[in-house]
Amino acid sequence: MKRIGVFGGAFDPPHNAHLALAQAAIEQLQLDQLKIIPTGFAWHKDRSLSAAEHRLKLTQLAFSGLDRVSVDEREIKRAGPSYTIDTLEALQAEELDAVFFLLIGGDQLVAFTGWHRWQDILSRATVCVAERPPQASAPAVTLAQTSALRHRIHLQLPPMTVSATAIRQLIASHTGSPNTSQPDLAGLVPDAVARYISLHGLYQARPTSS
Ligand code: ATP
Numbered sequence: 434m435k436r437i438g439v440f441g442g443a444f445d446p447p448h449n450a451h452l453a454l455a456q457a458a459i460e461q462l463q464l465d466q467l468k469i470i471p472t473g474f475a476w477h478k479d480r481s482l483s484a485a486e487h488r489l490k491l492t493q494l495a496f497s498g499l500d501r502v503s504v505d506e507r508e509i510k511r512a513g514p515s516y517t518i519d520t521l522e523a524l525q526a527e528e529l530d531a532v533f534f535l536l537i538g539g540d541q542l543v544a545f546t547g548w549h550r551w552q553d554i555l556s557r558a559t560v561c562v563a564e565r566p567p568q569a570s571a572p573a574v575t576l577a578q579t580s581a582l583r584h585r586i587h588l589q590l591p592p593m594t595v596s597a598t599a600i601r602q603l604i605a606s607h608t609g610s611p612n613t614s615q616p617d618l619a620g621l622v623p624d625a626v627a628r629y630i631s632l633h634g635l636y637q638a639r640p641t642s643s
Contacts, residue, residue, distance in 0.1 A: 435531040438467040439524065439558065441508065441517060443475050445483050446630060447495035448600060448622045450538075450593040454563045457590045458536050459501055462561060467536075468505045468524070469496050476514035477544065485509045487635060494625040518550040521557045533558040536588070539565040561586040566594050595621055604636040 438458050442451065459467055471492050475482055482488065489509055496502045507523065508515040521533060535558040537545070542562045545551055554560070562585055600621055607616045614634075618627040630636065 435465045435528060436463060436534065437524070437528060437531045438462060438464040438534045438536055438561075439470060439517075439521065440467060440536040441470040441472055441515075441520070443482050443597065444469075444471045444488050444492045444495070445597050446488070446491045446600060446622060446626055446635070448595050448597060448626075449620065450565075450595045452495060452499070452623065453590055453593060454536060454538065454588065455496065455499060455502060457563065457588050458534070458561060459499070461588055462534050462586070464501060464534065467499075467502045469502060470505045470508050470520060472515040473508040473511055474514050476516070476549075477547070483635060487629075487633060491626050491629055494629055495623050497625070498623075514549075516549040518548075518553050518557075521554060525557060534586070535560050536563070537561070538563050542585070559586055561588050563588040563590040564592055566592045601636045604630065605638040608638040 438455075440451075440455055440458070444451065455467055455469065458464060469492055471485070471488050472482070473485060489504070489506060493504050496504060508520060511519070517535070521535070524533065525531075535554065537560065539562055542560070545560070548554065564587075600618065603616050603618075603621075607614075615627070615631045618630070622630075
């Protein structure tokens with residue numbers, strides 16, 4: 434049986450923790466393929482995302498160096514909310530001889546039982562979780578406290594504090610700085626992602642209208 438990983442996200446922007454998680458999953462789960470799936474409409478986020486065209490390009494740039502990884506555009510092309518169960522059902526219909534592993538960070542595990550048809554997801558994929566240090570905006574919950582998903586795999590990944598929110602805030606807070614137009618993103622995102630963000634002026638604070 435082919436072993437296929439599925440890693441969805443807003444990727445607004447993709448960052449080094451996404452890459453580390455993907456690499457850890459390929460090695461630890463012995464994946465034949467890993468599909469990176471930028472979300473179209475993020476029903477579970479309380480802000481609107483950057484244009485899909487930019488997030489797709491950023492995701493392609495971020496993951497281009499990894500073997501066995503491909504970026505899958507189906508959620509961006511699909512109308513309506515991007516539900517993981519719809520994506521898994523479509524992938525399973527295409528790959529009859531495969532087992533699926535769904536990769537998520539610990540913050541999503543905490544929220545998982547709020548996902549659309551989450552029990553059906555569990556019957557179609559093994560959920561694999563990477564611990565994530567608590568974020569300022571979220572209550573600290575350890576994976577051990579979330580008992581809803583007993584049959585899950587714990588990915589070994591050194592805790593990484595980087596988040597897309599922090600990167601967007603860093604760039605926005607730098608807008609208009611006299612020295613340089615963009616803060617140094619080395620260590621946070623791959624170089625190609627930093628260049629694309631700079632080239633397109635993404636995440637800069639918009640001037641407020643009076
Ligand atoms: P935002 O800050 O905008 O909410 P994010 O950094 O959480 O974004 P997403 O694209 O929403 O990035 O995340 C995609 C997946 O990657 C989610 O399952 C998330 O839990 C996981 N993930 C993101 N950052 C980390 C991290 N630092 N450690 C572990 N998992 C992470």
